[in-house]
Structure formats: C-alpha cells, structure tokens
Amino acid sequence: MKRNIVIFGITVVVVALLLFMNDITTKKADASPEAANTGIKTGQIAPGFELQDLNGKQVKLSDFRGKAVVLNFWATWCSPCKAEIPWFEDFQKQYGPQGLQVIGVAMDDSGHEKIAEFAKQMGMNYPVLFGKEAVGQEYGGVNFLPSTFYIDRQGRITDSVAGIIDRKDIESKLKVALGDQAPGIATPSSTPPNTVANSVVPNRSDSTAGASK
Amino acid sequence: MKRALLFAAVLAFAAAAYAQDFGPSVTALTPDPVTVVAGKSAPVTLNFRVNQGFHINSNKPNSEILIPTELKLDPPSQLMVADVKYPPGEMLSLPIVNEKISVYSGDFQIGARVLAVRAISPGTYRVRGTLRFQACNDRQCFPPRTTPVHFDVHIVRARRR
Numbered sequence: 001m002k003r004n005i006v007i008f009g010i011t012v013v014v015v016a017l018l019l020f021m022n023d024i025t026t027k028k029a030d031a032s033p034e035a036a037n038t039g040i041k042t043g044q045i046a047p048g049f050e051l052q053d054l055n056g057k058q059v060k061l062s063d064f065r066g067k068a069v070v071l072n073f074w075a076t077w078c079s080p081c082k083a084e085i086p087w088f089e090d091f092q093k094q095y096g097p098q099g100l101q102v103i104g105v106a107m108d109d110s111g112h113e114k115i116a117e118f119a120k121q122m123g124m125n126y127p128v129l130f131g132k133e134a135v136g137q138e139y140g141g142v143n144f145l146p147s148t149f150y151i152d153r154q155g156r157i158t159d160s161v162a163g164i165i166d167r168k169d170i171e172s173k174l175k176v177a178l179g180d181q182a183p184g185i186a187t188p189s190s191t192p193p194n195t196v197a198n199s200v201v202p203n204r205s206d207s208t209a210g211a212s213k
Numbered sequence: 214m215k216r217a218l219l220f221a222a223v224l225a226f227a228a229a230a231y232a233q234d235f236g237p238s239v240t241a242l243t244p245d246p247v248t249v250v251a252g253k254s255a256p257v258t259l260n261f262r263v264n265q266g267f268h269i270n271s272n273k274p275n276s277e278i279l280i281p282t283e284l285k286l287d288p289p290s291q292l293m294v295a296d297v298k299y300p301p302g303e304m305l306s307l308p309i310v311n312e313k314i315s316v317y318s319g320d321f322q323i324g325a326r327v328l329a330v331r332a333i334s335p336g337t338y339r340v341r342g343t344l345r346f347q348a349c350n351d352r353q354c355f356p357p358r359t360t361p362v363h364f365d366v367h368i369v370r371a372r373r374r
Contacts, residue, residue: 075354075356076278077278077279077280077347077354077357078349078354079279079307079310079312079314079349079354080307080309080310080349080352080353080354081354082278082310083309083310083311083312107356110278114278118278143355143356144353144354144355145353145354145355145356146353146354162353163352163353164309164310164352164353165352166309
C-alpha cells in the first residue's frame with residue numbers, strides 16, 4: 001500500500017513536470033515568426049511607455065497619437081534585426097507622409113554610446129529609444145529579437161511578430177495598421193488581428209512610464 | 214520500492230529529453246577527470262553541444278557587434294588554466310539576413326591546459342566556470358546566456374628519481 005502511494009506520488013510529480021514542459025514548448029511554438037507574442041493580443045491597446053531617445057529626450061508612445069506605429073524591439077547583436085532596419089528606414093520614408101511612425105527600441109546592454117553609434121552607422125531615420133526590461137515585459141516579455149508590434153492610429157495592436165519576416169509581409173502588416181488594408185487579408189500567412197480598424201477607443205496609456213530595468 | 218524508483222527515473226529521463234526541445238541551450242558535457250602531475254600541466258578538452266535548430270556565435274564572430282562565445286574558468290588557487298583554444302567557427306549563410314556569420318552549431322570542443330603548482334597536495338580538485346554564448350536560429354535571436362561548466366583534476370605526486 002505504502003509503495004503504491006509512493007509510485008502514485010512520483011507519477012503525479014513527473015506528469016506535472018511534463019505538462020509544465022509542454023506549456024513552455026507551446027509558448028516556444030507561439031514565438032515563431034508570424035505568431036503573436038505571448039500575452040499580447042491583437043485588438044488590445046498597446047501598453048504605454050516613456051523611454052529616452054538618442055538625444056536624451058523622453059519619448060512617450062502617446063506622443064505618436066493619431067499615427068500608425070511600427071514598434072520594433074531590436075538589439076545591436078541581433079543579425080536578423082540588423083537586416084530589417086534598412087526596410088524600416090524605407091518604410092518610414094515611403095509611408096511617413098501617410099501617418100506611419102517606426103520606433104526602434106534597443107534592448108541590448110551594450111551601452112548608450114554603442115547603440116547610438118550603431119544607429120548612426122545604419123542611418124536609422126526614425127526614433128531609436130533605449131529599452132528597459134519593464135517595457136519589454138509589458139509587451140509579453142520580448143524573449144526573442146526582433147519582436148515587432150503593429151499599432152493602428154487608435155493605439156490598438158493590429159499584429160505582432162517575433163522574428164524576422166519577409167519585407168513584403170512587414171509592408172502588408174503596416175498597411176493594416178495604417179488602415180489601408182483590411183485586417184486578415186494582409187498575407188495568407190498573417191495572423192488576423194481582432195481589431196476593428198476605425199473603432200473609437202480610449203487613448204494610449206503611458207502606465208509604464210518611468211519603470212526601470 | 215526499487216520498481217518505483219526505476220519508474221520515476223524513466224519518467225524523469227523522458228521529461229529531460231522532452232525539455233531539451235525548447236529554446237536555445239548549450240550543454241557542457243562533463244569530461245573524464247584530467248590527471249596532472251604536481252608541478253606539470255596536462256591538456257583538457259571540454260565538449261559542448263548546441264541544441265538542434267540553433268547556432269551560437271563563434272569566439273571570433275566576423276563582426277564586432279556580435280557577442281562572442283567565451284569560456285571563463287575559475288580554478289582552485291593552486292591550479293591554473295591556460296592556452297584556451299576555441300575551434301574556428303563554421304560560416305553560416307542566412308538567406309533572409311543576407312550575410313555570413315561565424316558560428317558553432319551541434320557539437321564543438323574547447324581545449325585548454327591545466328597547470329598545477331609543485332606544492333599542490335595530491336587529490337581531486339574541481340574547476341568550475343561558465344560558457345557565455347548568444348544564440349539565434351534562422352529568424353530570431355535570444356539574449357546572451359551562460360551555462361555552467363566543470364571538470365575534475367586528479368593531482369598525483371611526481372615520481373622521484
């Protein structure tokens with residue numbers, strides 16, 4: 001009898017362990033390109049933040065109210081991130097007049113000078129902000145880089161992608177955020193956002209302002 | 214009771230094997246103990262395994278912005294580790310990134326020499342350290358991580374002539 005209780009107890013513990021592993025594995029699968037980041041849902045209001053830019057100025061997400069925002073978390077050591085940056089520069093030029101704002105949030109610990117130097121070398125023509133882990137947490141942890149969030153003019157997340165995707169897919173997703181393309185028809189592989197593009201929603205909050213790493 | 218333990222061991226092994234399938238990881242495979250004569254040195258080879266689907270930067274990535282793989286060892290006071298030799302990286306071409314990077318993937322080895330001072334007492338000493346790496350797959354990168362490393366050194370007395 002005692003032996004059976006021991007076997008049962010061990011089995012319960014191991015099965016719980018397997019279920020935990022399965023949960024983590026599922027989260028990993030979710031993190032593949034074309035899948036939304038864990039914890040962040042399309043249609044929800046983008047978490048607000050206040051971060052310092054390369055010039056030392058504090059920048060809030062709400063400063064871009066009324067614009068469609070491509071919020072790109074990146075790092076200097078991340079090759080896929082580096083590959084995407086020239087695309088974002090092009091998109092900023094092309095779609096900026098239509099109300100697009102690309103924002104880069106640097107998530108590495110390499111220091112402000114190195115990030116600034118990298119941004120200069122890459123010719124980044126959009127705001128580059130020094131990231132904080134707390135802001136990353138608000139966006140589902142940002143466990144993988146690049147992680148990109150597409151935010152419509154009302155501040156709602158229309159899509160999010162962990163990892164690099166093709167340039168044309170990025171363009172389709174930012175068009176949805178701009179309201180130029182209906183959600184769900186961006187690309188056959190894209191994650192259909194739950195948002196209604198022109199619905200009236202509250203302003204973006206900046207609830208995480210001042211949170212430190 | 215023995216049957217219960219065996220059953221638990223099998224399940225634990227299955228869980229561990231299953232766990233290896235997620236996220237990037239570098240496993241340090243513990244080498245056989247190294248025997249060193251007091252006052253002399255001996256080579257040690259440390260074996261590492263990058264899990265499938267991931268790669269890590271080599272020790273000399275072909276860009277200064279990339280984070281190199283680095284082994285840091287902290288031997289006991291009467292031992293020293295020197296002449297750490299990293300393998301050359303394999304050049305990996307990532308089509309979407311459009312650049313070649315120097316990486317380790319699968320199994321790789323780092324060599325070193327363990328030196329013992331003459332006054333060291335015979336016995337077994339453990340050298341501990343860490344391997345710092347930064348992993349990516351073909352579309353994503355992961356923040357730098359460290360994995361613990363250790364190996365044992367058997368110190369024997371020098372034979373008197």
